[in-house]
Amino acid sequence: MNQIDTTITVRDNKPRNRFELDTQGSLAFASYRRAADKVIITHTETPAALRGRGIASRLVKGALELIRAEGLKVVAGCGFVADYLDAHPEFADLKG
Template identity: 45%
Template sequence: METVRDNKAEQEFELTVGRHRAVAAYQMEGETIVFTHTLVPKAVAGHGAATKLVRAALDSARDRGLKVIPQCPFVAAYIDKHPEYRDLL
């Protein structure tokens, strides 16, 4: 798998797997990043792409000192399962 990239112009974290592109979309609200949805193509679903994408996005938010609002159910579930990210809420 390739590296997760923050496409700030599109407000999406991106991960390209082969010819497929997975994204975690967000909106910035001051010092808060709101994750609105995660989209992983069916062809690469179930292989850890969403996990890698969300982990990198949350690590980026932490590095930038941002608070997180997980409107996306996948991001919310990821934070619930990984308590080390709860301080970002």
């Protein structure tokens, strides 16, 4: 199966300080730390076998949606998140 299952959802694993996405029997995640009203995403990780399939983009999109729902801002602490924000102006209001 090479396509992304669009029914999968991103969850906030607060005890581990990361957003997680289960897909195709593996786990992609974005580590973060909180500072006041901001979430600083410091690292994104997709299993090597699943790279190039848009999974990291789905992960970041879901994380940004969760951040928005909490009324927080995001700081891109890794290049992938910075590039995603630059390519998706619909999330520009979240930049903190």
